[in-house]
Amino acid sequence: MNIDTALKEAMSIAGAVGVALVDYESGMSLGTSGGGDWLNLELAAAGNTEVVRSKLRVMSTLALNDSIEDILITLHRQYHLIRLLNSMKNRSSLFLYLVLERDSSNLALARHNLRRIEADLVV
Template identity: 65%
Template structure:
């Protein structure tokens, strides 16, 4: 599945408000869908790049022999899921913003895992 299809599938998740595929090496969004005036996905992509980098530095400092699957940020009205992708040589993550009242967090995480497995870059 290509980037556009992957993002459309992410937006099909119940409660989805916006999604992006982000290169955390550069902080650039490779693709976005949804969002709007209240949710600038380009700004969110850059900001969440710093979240990912900080967590990776922390794992290295702790000398943990493990990998990040996803990072969850909970707000009063939204869930923000950062799903790191297992791509050869890639530094990518899927970013999904959900309306907390309409979303099923477990199902959303499962769906992102499925999208990760099917995406071809």
């Protein structure tokens, strides 16, 4: 599946507000969908790049021999889900960033769907 199709599928997840495919080495998004006036996905992509980089630095400092599946940030009204792409088909410096409305989403199902999208995505 290509980037546009992956973003459309992510936006079909119940409660999805916006999604971005981001390269955390550069902080740039490769594509976005949704967002709206109150959610600047380009700015959010750059900011969440720092979240990913910070967690990777901590893991390196602690000499953890593991990889990040996803990072969850819970707000009162939203979930912000960062899914690092670790499949064999994709570069390892990419992540999917998904914003969900908390009241209308199912976090477990959203994580499952992002894992499926990751597996099918070819960049």
